[in-house]
Amino acid sequence: MVLWQLSEQGPVRFGPDTLGVRSRVNGYGGGALAACSTGVFVVAEDQQIRHVSQKDGQxxxxxxxPDAMYGGLVADDTRQRVLAVRECNHRQQLVAITLEGEQRVLHSGQDFYSAPALSDDGTRLAWVSWQQPDMPWIRSQLWLGEVSDGGALADCHSLNSPLQASVQQPVFDGDRLWVLSDHEGWWQPWQVDERGEGDWRSGGAPACDHANAPWQLGESHHCPIGDGRWARVRYCNGTGQLWLISGPDYKERRVATGYGDFRHLRVAEGTLYCVARSATRLDAILAIEPVTGHERIVAGGGDPMPEVRAALPLDIEVPAQGPDSDPIQGFFYTPKQASVDAPPLILIAHGGPTSAAYPVFNPHVHYWCQRGFAVAEINYRGSTGFGRAFRLALEGRWGEIDVEDMERAADHLASFGLVDGSRVFIQGRSSGGYTALMAMIRSRRFRAGASLFGVTDPLRLRAMTHRFESGYLDWLLGPPHEHPRRWHERTPLHHANRIAAPMIFFQGGQDPVVVPEQTRAMVAAMKAAGGAPELHWFDEEGHGFRKRASQVGMLEWTFSFYRRHGQKADEQAGYLS
Known part of the structure; x- marks a missing residue:
């Protein structure tokens, strides 16, 4: 990423052309820049913090x-310094760094830190921490400390939620501390008693998630906009909505209704800014006037396909089946060209798996719709945006209930004649690739499948994964020494002989997450069992393909693969209606 600033003439580059901005803390980064009165603090590609002067761009x-990484930057203008999460030698700390490069440790002793937030007068600091083996969306704690005149922290203490919870994104509104907590089942705003006496007062928000899983530092889904007013994101049926709330009676208004997800809410000079995502536009930075709700695009937001009709997401709900089930939600896209025959379906399992599919522009979806396929992105149990119980339902059941939900979605769409139930394909990236592989093992429902750098051996991944996710697989499958049979049953590599339908694999040679040997071993096992999987290798790619040529090649090879294996019995070779 590169650094830009908004000028009177519009967005312009800021700082040296060679300056790249990216944090790698926890493997996923976030919070790589923070604006201050003198300029901008950034985490550069080498993971070191720099200050770019507003005056001259120096x-x-x-x-x-060199052994440390930084992220979650927050400017402390009062003391002319930046606060950050520092990760070094498998430890994290909250630190402060001055413009002269002097560094001070503010707090240590917790396994993970995130979301430092300063009070308006700079005298209090709140943050979130959590301990291994938890992930931050399972259990975390809110902390508060007093900032001395000299900049040190004192009287640091945790502010425990009424029930076990995941808390995130603390923020001060004047002298009041707010945080998002899911102790009542949803990530909702709560005002917290700073004396630590257990007084958590509800912000009067509806029963829906007001944030998604905090994979990255620096997330911001709620923001005070002055005079007791707030901007807040809500996730309703998988769609992000932006609301403005004001007054003690919580009068509210939805704004920017043409967008389906919102991130990085900030206020500057009375205007609300955010990153907004739409089904028909490229990501945009919006400026929204809180009084009128008027919105304008200040950067991005272009039409990615001006000559082509965009495929629009249709909200679908698959009803529950039995007492051990829940309704699931997804987004369905129809092919560009209408046909008498029901179209083939590509079912997509999102990655994470504690993540979600959103109704936002995805060029891959449009590629398939332009070529006669219907596409469905499914928010299976374990996805975010549907409450704590739904999100945690995946505990110990990865490779089971996610697969069940993908099958239910395919059957539901086919039962209404929306798709050809005999020509359903399933695919996914990373953990979504694992779900696709487990679906191909457990079911004969799918005509063929695609694994895009998907997990094939969870135990091997567990041995090699980074510190942030070191306890995640044990949560998803249970500790392996306690559940050895479950791990064996949920390892695609051990059941390659049960995949009867065609499979295609894509793998990056530099992937540090799903190491290349995982895919090589899976392909070899399938061949040894008499299968004929396709493998496409990209030596210079990592976990997720960045190069345009790689992405184009992946789509074209997958299209050719689906086209061959999606023929009807009466079709000629190479033709897909």
Whole structure:
């Protein structure tokens, strides 16, 4: 990423052309920049913090710590410094770094830190921490400390939620501390008693998630906009909505209704800014006037396909089946060209798996719709945006209930004649690739499948995964020493002989997450069992393909694969209606 600033003439590059901005804390980064009165603090590609002067654009390196990574930046204008999460030697700390490069440890001793938030007068600091083996969306704690005149922290204590919870995104509105907590079943806003006496007061929000899973630092889904007013994101039936709330009676108004997801809410000079995502536009930075609700695009937001009709997402709900089930939601896209015959379906399992599909522009979806396929992105149990119980339903059941939900979605769409139930394909990336593989093992429902750098051996992944996710697989499948049979049953590599339908694999040679040997071993096992899987290798790609040529090649090879294996009995070879 590169650094831009908004000028009177519009967005312009800011800082040196060679400056790349990216944090790698926890493997996923976030919070790689923070604006201040003198300029902008950034985490550069080498993971060191720099200050880019607003006056002359001069870039000054503030840290020289090659073993450390930084993220979650927050400017402390009062003391002319930046606060950050520092990760080094498998430890994290909250630190402060001055413009002269002097570094001070503010707090340590917790396994993970995120979301530092300063009070308006700079005298209090709130943050979130959690301990291994938890992930932050399972259990975390809110902390508060007093900031001395000299900049040190004192009287640090945790502010325990009424029930076990995941808390995130603390923020001060004047002298009041707010946080998003899911202790009542949804990530909702709560005002917290700063004295730690257990007084958590509801923000009067509806029963829906007001954030998604905090994979990255620096997330912001709620923001005070002055005079007791708030901007808040809500996730309703998988769609992000932006609401403005005001007054003690919580009068509210939805704004920017043409968008389906919102991130990074900020206020500057009375205007609300955010990153907004739409089904028909490229990601945009919006400026919204809180009084009128008027919106304008200040950057991005272009039409990605001006000559082509965009495929629009249709909200679908698959009803529950039995007492051990829940309704599931997804987004369905129809092919561009109408046909007398029901179209083939590509069913997509999102990655994470604690993540979600959103109704936002996805060029891959449009590629398939332009070529006669229907596409469905499914928010199976374990997805975010549907409450704590739904999100945690995946505990110990990965490779089971997600697969059941994908099958239910395919059957539901076919039962209404929306798709050809005999020509259903399933695919996914990373953990979504694992779900696709388990579906191909457990079911004969799918005509063929595609694994895009998907997990094939969870135990091997567990041995090699990074610190942030070191306890995640044990949560998804249970500790392996306690559930050895379950791990064996949920390992695609051990059941390659049960995949009877065609499979295609894509793998990056530099992937540090799903290491290349996982895919090689799976392909070899399938061949040894008499299968004929296709493997496409990209030596220079990592976990997720970045190069345009790689992405184009992946789509074209997958299309050719689906086209061959999606023929009707009376079709000629190479033709797909």
């Amino acid at each position: 870039c000054t390196q503030l840290t020289d710590d």
